Amino acid sequence: MSNERRLAAIMFTDIVGYSAMMHKDEKGSLEILNRHRSILEARTAAHYGKVIHYYGDGSLSIYNSSIEAVTCAIEMQQAYNSNPKVPLRIGIHLGDIVIGDGEVYGDGVNVASRIETLGIPGCIMISKRIQEDLISHPEFHHISMGKFEFKNIPNPLEVFAITNEGLAIPNKNKITGKLKEKDVINSLAVLPFADYSQEKDQAWLTEGMTNALTHELRKISSLTVPSSTTMRTYKGSDKTLPEIANELNVDAIIEGSALKINDSVHITATLINANDKSLWSDAYEIGMEYFYVLNHNIAQKITQEIDIALTPADSTRFTTPSLVHPGAIEADLKGFKIFIEAYTIEQVKEAVEYFKQAIKLDSSFALPYAHLSQAYFWYHYFCESSPLESLALSESANNKALQLDPKLALAYLNRFYEQYYIKWNWEEALKVLEKAQSLSVDDLDVLYGFLFYYISTGKFDKAFETLEKIRKINPNSLAYWTNKVLVQFHSRDLEGVLESAAKGIKIFPHEAILELQMWSLSFLGRHDEAVDVARKILNNEAGVIPHRRGEIGCIFARAGLKDEALQQLDIIQKLNVKYKYIDPIPTGLLYMGLGDMDMAMHYIEKGFEMRSPIWMVFAKRAPPYDPMRGDPRFEKLIQKLKFP
Numbered sequence: 001m002s003n004e005r006r007l008a009a010i011m012f013t014d015i016v017g018y019s020a021m022m023h024k025d026e027k028g029s030l031e032i033l034n035r036h037r038s039i040l041e042a043r044t045a046a047h048y049g050k051v052i053h054y055y056g057d058g059s060l061s062i063y064n065s066s067i068e069a070v071t072c073a074i075e076m077q078q079a080y081n082s083n084p085k086v087p088l089r090i091g092i093h094l095g096d097i098v099i100g101d102g103e104v105y106g107d108g109v110n111v112a113s114r115i116e117t118l119g120i121p122g123c124i125m126i127s128k129r130i131q132e133d134l135i136s137h138p139e140f141h142h143i144s145m146g147k148f149e150f151k152n153i154p155n156p157l158e159v160f161a162i163t164n165e166g167l168a169i170p171n172k173n174k175i176t177g178k179l180k181e182k183d184v185i186n187s188l189a190v191l192p193f194a195d196y197s198q199e200k201d202q203a204w205l206t207e208g209m210t211n212a213l214t215h216e217l218r219k220i221s222s223l224t225v226p227s228s229t230t231m232r233t234y235k236g237s238d239k240t241l242p243e244i245a246n247e248l249n250v251d252a253i254i255e256g257s258a259l260k261i262n263d264s265v266h267i268t269a270t271l272i273n274a275n276d277k278s279l280w281s282d283a284y285e286i287g288m289e290y291f292y293v294l295n296h297n298i299a300q301k302i303t304q305e306i307d308i309a310l311t312p313a314d315s316t317r318f319t320t321p322s323l324v325h326p327g328a329i330e331a332d333l334k335g336f337k338i339f340i341e342a343y344t345i346e347q348v349k350e351a352v353e354y355f356k357q358a359i360k361l362d363s364s365f366a367l368p369y370a371h372l373s374q375a376y377f378w379y380h381y382f383c384e385s386s387p388l389e390s391l392a393l394s395e396s397a398n399n400k401a402l403q404l405d406p407k408l409a410l411a412y413l414n415r416f417y418e419q420y421y422i423k424w425n426w427e428e429a430l431k432v433l434e435k436a437q438s439l440s441v442d443d444l445d446v447l448y449g450f451l452f453y454y455i456s457t458g459k460f461d462k463a464f465e466t467l468e469k470i471r472k473i474n475p476n477s478l479a480y481w482t483n484k485v486l487v488q489f490h491s492r493d494l495e496g497v498l499e500s501a502a503k504g505i506k507i508f509p510h511e512a513i514l515e516l517q518m519w520s521l522s523f524l525g526r527h528d529e530a531v532d533v534a535r536k537i538l539n540n541e542a543g544v545i546p547h548r549r550g551e552i553g554c555i556f557a558r559a560g561l562k563d564e565a566l567q568q569l570d571i572i573q574k575l576n577v578k579y580k581y582i583d584p585i586p587t588g589l590l591y592m593g594l595g596d597m598d599m600a601m602h603y604i605e606k607g608f609e610m611r612s613p614i615w616m617v618f619a620k621r622a623p624p625y626d627p628m629r630g631d632p633r634f635e636k637l638i639q640k641l642k643f644p
């Protein structure tokens with residue numbers, strides 16, 4: 001018998017949950033099955049169709065037209081809705097079929113069978129080709145359910161639901177069926193955006209774009225996103241995207257570019273899975289005032305593409321930003337780039353001027369106030385002002401930031417540092433830090449805050465838990481290694497400090513790691529090695545901030561190098577004339593190393609009076625204070641700090 005090829009409306013039906021029915025009530029289930037078949041056959045014959053096959057609790061039938069097939073389906077569902085009800089779903093598609101030897105073949109059959117699986121009891125799902133035939137028939141109502149990628153079907157297909165009275169309509173967000181397995185993406189990284197400017201002088205824009213998009217994506221609690229700091233190490237990398245994804249243990253990568261031409265910003269963004277397959281891409285041309293709005297929209301689009309659901313808390317954080325004066329955004333981005341890379345007070349002051357310029361251009365823009373607060377707060381670190389003077393400047397700017405934007409996580413983080421480092425208000429510090437965390441999920445700077453708080457209060461289990469979170473977000477970074485040795489040092493795992501420092505220094509020979517390596521060697525009695533590390537720090541002029549000379553002098557004194565210790569003391573005394581503020585506590589440590597406990601206590605008490613930020617918050621447990629422990633004067637000072 002020869003095969004017959006023809007165009008037909010193909011209908012698949014399926015009784016939902018039939019197997020479960022059989023287990024509960026075999027007789028009732030058979031009654032429903034027979035009812036399904038009898039109504040199907042009667043209605044199909046009435047509309048000039050033909051039942052080709054029964055598949056257990058399902059069926060395949062064909063019709064001469066879309067109109068006949070859909071009319072038949074509506075009548076069937078209306079009949080099945082009376083008792084005993086038949087929980088049937090129906091899928092219909094118009095396509096080529098081949099009939100031969102009692103069988104029906106063809107791509108159209110596959111499509112119809114896939115469409116049926118998207119349905120729910122009482123519904124009728126149709127393909128785009130069926131929907132097009134219904135447009136001139138107003139008696140049929142329908143709604144698009146969206147486009148779907150089906151197993152073994154090469155291209156996405158749009159599917160519709162018939163919405164005539166009495167029919168069930170699936171929830172678009174809960175549709176399931178024989179769909180292609182989507183890439184499961186629970187983590188992604190934003191690569192540094194490329195700078196396509198001719199002079200390569202728009203790093204402020206590309207880094208700002210990277211930071212802003214990362215910040216938006218990190219508001220989603222179910223999505224793991226490495227920090228911008230981590231991603232900065234991949235700038236200009238010749239590694240492939242799969243290699244980077246593997247190193248970071250992420251499911252996908254976002255790469256893009258940003259270029260400012262006159263008043264327009266041109267941006268591209270592409271989402272690529274770990275196997276180097278492009279999942280989504282788009283290009284934009286916007287005015288600078290839409291910078292933060294665009295980042296929000298890109299983040300929103302990506303969450304839709306990877307099918308990430310927002311929790312109520314996520315939705316509270318994930319709100320559309322307001323438009324901002326374009327010049328204010330540019331000034332703030334330029335200032336922030338300078339600030340995060342600053343090694344000198346001159347650089348910090350340059351950043352401050354940019355933040356002030358941003359505020360002048362748009363006084364309703366909260367972010368530059370928060371950035372200004374950050375910069376002012378660290379004036380004391382660069383010896384530009386005392387901690388209390390820094391605090392006054394920082395609080396003034398930060399209060400304005402919070403007034404303008406009560407949901408600005410950075411402003412709460414700034415308040416934490418004010419309360420923690422200078423006011424020593426432990427309860428309030430923890431409260432505002434938790435508020436910052438609620439507004440920005442596992443933000444790295446917030447995690448650093450928790451880490452410092454746990455070290456100060458002796459909660460080392462929590463400190464190590466927080467360190468592990470930092471490692472996952474910011475692996476193999478300077479911040480991770482610095483904080484790892486910090487926790488180990490204060491928990492008195494000095495051998496652990498040396499092991500971690502040796503690994504960290506190979507990648508980042510930074511003074512912050514060398515300093516704790518130096519102290520650990522000294523307390524382990526390895527004084528010659530401690531002195532060697534101290535000399536390394538002295539040889540790097542950028543790393544020899546005035547505060548650090550007191551520590552180095554202490555190490556020299558502990559090693560019996562009294563003359564070199566006194567030399568550092570002389571330098572500190574001269575620097576006190578040059579600078580507006582030098583933390584007195586490291587000078588106290590130097591005297592401690594020399595064995596002059598009265599002078600040591602004098603400078604430690606002076607540090608308390610001046611609100612020495614870094615050394616006082618760790619005073620209860622930091623090893624360098626050990627020679628003073630038991631001294632009534634020191635113990636009284638610790639009581640005044642009221643550690644929890």
